[in-house]
Amino acid sequence: MFQPLQGVRVVDLSQVLAGPYATYQLALMGAEVIKIEKPGEGDWTRTGGLVQELSDRRMGLGFLTQNAAKKSVTIDLKTPEGLETAKKLVATADIFIENFKPGVAEKLGLGYDVVRQIKNDIVYCSISAYGQSGPLSRRPAYDHIIQGMCGIMLTTGKPGDGPTKVGAPYVDFATGMNAAMAMIAGLMEVKRTGAAVRLDVAMLDTALMLMASLMTQHRTANWKPAQNGNEAWSASPSSGAFETADGVLMLAANNERQFRNLCLAIDRSDILEDVRWHTPEARRQNGIELRETLNRTFLARAAEEWEEILEAVDVPAARIRGLEEILADPHVTVRKLLCELRLDGHDGPIHVPSLSFTANGQPITPLSPPPTLGSDTESVLRDLKIDSSGGDRLSQVCSDAL
Secondary structure (H helix, E strand, O other): OOOOOOOOEEEEOOOOOHHHHHHHHHHHOOOEEEEEEOOOOOOHHHHOOOOHHHHHOOOOHHHHOOOOOEEEEEOOOOOHHHHHHHHHHHOOOOEEEEOEOOOHHHHHOOOHHHHHHHOOOOEEEEEEOOOOOOOOOOOOOOHHHHHHHHOHHHOOOOOOOOOOOOOOOHHHHHHHHHHHHHHHHHHHHHHHHOOOEEEEEEHHHHHHHOOHHHHHHHHHHOOOOOOOOOOOOOOOOOEEEEEOOOOEEEEEOOOHHHHHHHHHHOOOHHHHHOHHHOOHHHHHHOHHHHHHHHHHHHOOOOHHHHHHHHHOOOOOEEEOOOHHHHHHOHHHHHHOOEEEEOOOOOOOOEEEEOOOOEEOOEEOOOOOOOOOOOOOHHHHHHHOOOOOOOOOOOOOHHHHEO
């Protein structure tokens, strides 16, 4: 099995999406993730989701998505006993992660300077909306707020639609992936230097890096992005979205080989002979006419037919699918991007994500289901010989979280 982080212990104070998704990836790679939660309530996502029975049990779908293979320990961080218990856990950890608003961890008594004194070779990861520094650092935010801030909403949708949000919380999950990479890099730096590492992972930073090519073009060439609908960023008139007899085909014929193969495959060799479209520059100058010509041709057949025809000549193309269809595709099944888990007392399987890569030809999946609230408090503290006197009090710590 691929368990490169076996032996690494993570003390996880994060909740909701970005932080828990970061530590979920570490857990699937073998790390022992000890999730500290508010007694009696736990992670806010425990009560969310579409299956009420699970939400009533504080095992909501929003929680199940990114918390398998972890341990849940309930500690009241706002009591002296609870804080002392948490510090004893930190003393055994390799990684400490929190996603409070900047300054909250310090107020709780678990800021970087304190944690570094407890464990001088700790990897300390903070996830926040805007980072630990800068004029916006103290602001709270969620995914859709960051989408509004980062500029992506004014590039999404068709011209005239108005600002349009991306249809998934991609900033949250991308931030989680970014944080996971940062923590693994932090472990390597600690191994190299023996000194603690402080990591500052921000949702806004991540969102902007997902738009890296747009930032480069804007700052270097003074180019201003606009809503581009379903068209390709290459701006090639033989790429983008094309209507077919029964749906929309996404097409990318950007280079000369792809363009030639496209024209031959759709039985339009006449396009290749037309002087208006002999070169990439000529095609850009006469792009409207070329798109109209291609559109008329694509309307003659179904999207799936065109996809098969173009696949045979190595021209990238795909008909637009819904989530239900792509998840039912044999390819996704073979890749095992989702795995099934069983929860005691719940009929039927729970489907949770695997890691987004395979290792040695195998998917990387959780070895245990998500923990019930506080299920590991006694065993974790006992095994680590930590006094649990602060473990059962009610805490308000989650109300201060991002």
